[in-house]
Amino acid sequence: MTDRPAAASFDDDGGVLGGLEPNQVRVRFPPSPTGLLTVGNIRSALFNWAFARHYGGKLVLRIEDTDQSRNTPEALQYTLESLRWLGLNWDEGPEVGGEFGPYLQSERMDLYADVVTKLLDAGKAYHCYCSQEELDQRREAARTAGQHSGYDGHCRNLTEEQIQAYVDEGRRPVVRLRMPDRPIVFDDLVRGEITFLPENLGDYVLVRANGYPLYPLVNPVDDALMEITHVLRGEDLLPSTPRQIALYEALAEIGIGNGRTPRFGHLPFVMGEGNKKLSKRDPGSGLGEYMERGFLPEGLLNYLALLGWSIAEDRDVFTMDEMIEAFDIRKVNANAARFDPKKCEAINAAHMRLLPADEFAQRMIPFLAKAGVLPVEPSADQLAVLRAAVPLVQERMNTLSESVDMLGFLFVDEAAFALDPDAAAKVLTGDAGAVLEASAKALTDVEWTTEAIEAALREALIDGLGLKPKNAFGPVRVAISGRRISPPLFESLELLGREKSLHRLNQARAE
């Protein structure tokens, strides 16, 4: 993971910065460690990261683990590892530190309690004694009457006596924010001006009756305390933005944070199959699958960047450095984006071809090792073969895991070598035996170079047996690689070596 250059020009920030210096930009990525990172999460992280790097600002990683029942330490660790694998480095947060810590919300409970007390004292928030049943009833009534079903303000202005009566009943109150009685308007960085009318903004709960602080409280409080300047997040949070802005304003009035409301930008949804928001449980949504299949981080990120953004009209393959340079939140499309596995793979394939040969070889090793084709630390000879094979396969693979099928035959023991039954059934038929026999004979004494091998086989099979190239080389390919699809044949033979090649030709004849 390397730091990217903060190369960018700010000639025209189009008001995105809102008067800040570029390097004052502070954005955050706030995952809750409830499980695997999804491609949707990663897209959000990527856009925040690109935004911060573009301006030379800071990316804060904050862990939203207030709901302990859903968190696990493993999930947190997994989240951090995933971000590292992707190369989305953070400037402040777990394992990195920073002056606005702690960065785990579970370690900030005292702060929240303090804020709530101040909000209550200042009259910005109040206790609500309504029971769940009462709320449900009134909400249902409002809904059937065709009205907004938010909180109706029942406990907004209770008298001392009423409060005492509730307390005497043994009721435990929640804390609600007193929403202002005026429209809340904000200029979304992706969608432009958005207005919410007060009648649709009920006072919402900040703290549960059991004293537990909720997301609508802790998220804005931390953003304020951490002096976040821009909030880029999923569109699903758009409806809650006016409430956060109201909280922000209340915090500013009681002197919490720097008094500055961040700018918001709501990123389009990432949809899965059938136009539904991609959920954690959908196949193809978890990062783990992409890691296992051998996607390159740069390939995955490149594709994810395309979900709502484009670097140029006629271009879709680019590096992260290029993205940083070009990223402009105002150019993010507001339409929901559909995750297309095919295009994701195609973009990844393009990055595969961009890799320097040595690095390509290095990146294949873990996959070959996992499949038992190579040891975790290959020998010098094995490495040499692997490197020599790179030019043969680099253009034929879309993901690193394909290296197992593509190159396995070069490394596997003769005892463990086996023909793909389907390939054998289709290709090793009829006069294949004669082809293999003639091939073995032709290769027995030939100089062991690609050119000489090719010449010898052409002479023996095309000229000698009068076969079409396809029928001549097909059986040889299956015999030595075990598959119908392999790297180029003559190069493969050279890499395999004479001894193994002859052995496999003879073995195949016997079958």
Added chain:
RNA sequence: CUUGGAGUAGCUCAGAGGUGGAGCACCCGGCUCUCAACCGGGAGGGCGCGAGUUCGAUCCUCGCCUCCAAGUCCA
């Protein structure tokens, strides 16, 4: 139901008031020892629907439809 968001080729995205574009995917051809890569060609939408403004609208206005999200003591 209420509020908010969105509706341009199969998918992702551009586009500008004046006869709709790219990439991926797809099809065909070339190259070739297979599969790719690469090169060349092709098919595919009239811009959700209906009005209005305009000489002219996919782009402006209004209404509608559809999809998505939010609404809760989840995040």
